[in-house]
Amino acid sequence: MIDQSAFRDALGTFVTGVTIVTAYDADGNPAGLTANSFNSVSLDPPMVLWSLSLDSRNLPVFREAKAWAVHILAADQQDLSNRFASTGVDKFDGLDCGDGPEGAPRIENCAARFGCTAKFEYEGGDHAIFLGEVVDFERTRAEPLIYHGGRYGRVMPEGSAPSEAQTAQLLADGLIAQVDGGWQLTQAGAAQLRLLRKIEHG
Numbered sequence: 540m541i542d543q544s545a546f547r548d549a550l551g552t553f554v555t556g557v558t559i560v561t562a563y564d565a566d567g568n569p570a571g572l573t574a575n576s577f578n579s580v581s582l583d584p585p586m587v588l589w590s591l592s593l594d595s596r597n598l599p600v601f602r603e604a605k606a607w608a609v610h611i612l613a614a615d616q617q618d619l620s621n622r623f624a625s626t627g628v629d630k631f632d633g634l635d636c637g638d639g640p641e642g643a644p645r646i647e648n649c650a651a652r653f654g655c656t657a658k659f660e661y662e663g664g665d666h667a668i669f670l671g672e673v674v675d676f677e678r679t680r681a682e683p684l685i686y687h688g689g690r691y692g693r694v695m696p697e698g699s700a701p702s703e704a705q706t707a708q709l710l711a712d713g714l715i716a717q718v719d720g721g722w723q724l725t726q727a728g729a730a731q732l733r734l735l736r737k738i739e740h741g
């Protein structure tokens with residue numbers, strides 16, 4: 540018998556990005572949820588997949604949808620990820636959301652977006668697996684959001700770790716703090732980073 544919690548923990552060692560998958564329901568209302576089960580499948584034809592819990596209130600939407608879109612979230616879209624992972628809230632409240640060419644709601648400022656025609660649905664235990672053919676995609680220069688062991692993170696390319704002196708300086712400036720044996724941005728650090736990003740991206 541598999542220990543579910545240990546199984547979940549072990550799966551959490553697989554580092555993923557974070558996506559929001561969107562579609563319109565039968566009444567034309569936008570729907571969507573946060574999903575990290577996304578993966579590439581085929582280059583020719585271009586196909587991708589993701590899986591949806593059979594408990595999700597969005598199940599009927601994606602079973603019926605002719606088109607859906609996968610948005611790969613940028614590192615600064617953690618709040619959006621949390622919002623779309625919540626049940627019973629108006630996930631699209633205040634979002635200025637048009638449509639993609641494939642006909643699914645379009646979330647702005649993501650790292651990448653794949654607009655798909657729904658192709659197949661497979662059984663996957665307590666999840667339904669959806670396979671779509673990519674009919675449109677876009678990509679920005681935004682750094683992607685990362686998910687690992689139940690926590691968000693960001694990409695740190697090899698060799699880019701700060702030196703001890705740099706870390707000590709950030710600590711002295713109150714921009715980082717030590718948490719669980721690792722470093723985390725303080726509120727001031729996060730505010731500085733947002734400011735720098737605005738300057739960088741205009």
Ligand SMILES: Cc1cc2nc3c(=O)[nH]c(=O)nc-3n(C[C@H](O)[C@H](O)[C@H](O)COP(=O)(O)O)c2cc1C
Pocket residue numbers: 557571572573574575576577589590591592595596597598620621623624625626627686
């Ligand atoms: C990082 C992250 C990844 C997730 N990945 C999936 C996923 O791949 N499939 C899924 O069904 N739920 C996933 N969830 C959970 C759903 O986002 C969550 O259950 C959401 O409330 C479902 O929306 P709904 O209840 O409105 O259908 C994930 C949540 C987070 C935070």
